[in-house]
Amino acid sequence: MSTRNALWLVCVGAIGTGAALADDSPGLGQELTARELAAVDFTIMPDGDGLPAGAGDAVTGRDIYNQNCLACHGENGTGGVNDVLSGGHGSLAGPKPLKTVGSYWPYATTIFDYLRRAMPFQMPGSLSNDDIYAVTAYLLFVNDIIAEDAEINAESLPLVKMPNRDNFVWGYTPE
Numbered sequence: 755m756s757t758r759n760a761l762w763l764v765c766v767g768a769i770g771t772g773a774a775l776a777d778d779s780p781g782l783g784q785e786l787t788a789r790e791l792a793a794v795d796f797t798i799m800p801d802g803d804g805l806p807a808g809a810g811d812a813v814t815g816r817d818i819y820n821q822n823c824l825a826c827h828g829e830n831g832t833g834g835v836n837d838v839l840s841g842g843h844g845s846l847a848g849p850k851p852l853k854t855v856g857s858y859w860p861y862a863t864t865i866f867d868y869l870r871r872a873m874p875f876q877m878p879g880s881l882s883n884d885d886i887y888a889v890t891a892y893l894l895f896v897n898d899i900i901a902e903d904a905e906i907n908a909e910s911l912p913l914v915k916m917p918n919r920d921n922f923v924w925g926y927t928p929e
């Protein structure tokens with residue numbers, strides 16, 4: 755038997771043991787509370803299906819961003835230690851593509867879904883739906899996609915057309 759096959763057997767053996775242990779749980783961990791579960795148990799579709807009630811604009815979003823996001827993502831979404839969130843428009847086909855929420859993401863609704871699911875990085879689920887609508891509006895505003903006072907809610911967010919939307923192709927069949 756080759757060393758490689760022997761390794762596979764060891765791996766399969768280990769998985770088998772793991773499954774046996776799972777059936778006889780040592781009782782570690784703890785059940786999620788309803789609030790913790792609600793913070794992750796949702797899906798927002800590109801067309802906005804799944805968006806909750808609530809609303810916000812970039813004016814309020816700026817304050818929420820400055821308190822909860824600026825430390826990692828920089829002023830106006832740029833210059834921070836983590837991902838750049840604004841700019842890069844028109845750069846994708848050039849020699850130095852800068853993928854940001856504004857230059858790359860095809861659907862504005864994904865911003866809401868992502869923020870509610872994953873940000874702030876150290877405390878996801880800590881912002882209210884109104885706060886997330888407002889920060890979403892702020893990110894769209896600093897990317898020059900909407901006006902600063904435009905209200906973003908479950909009806910208006912799906913109508914926002916992202917600059918890179920048409921460069922995503924669905925149902926492509928190679929010839």
Ligand code: HEC
Pocket residue numbers: 819822823824825826827836837838839853854855868869873874875876889
């Ligand atoms: C403690 C640092 C930290 C804070 C605070 C934080 N983020 Fe992030 N953010 C990150 C990191 C790290 C990533 C990359 C995560 C990954 O790739 O899995 C990220 C990714 C993102 C992305 C995806 C970027 C992309 O192009 O893929 C967005 C949008 C975002 N953050 C927005 C926010 C907003 C809005 C807030 C405030 C509500 C926030 N973040 C707070 C660290 C942070």
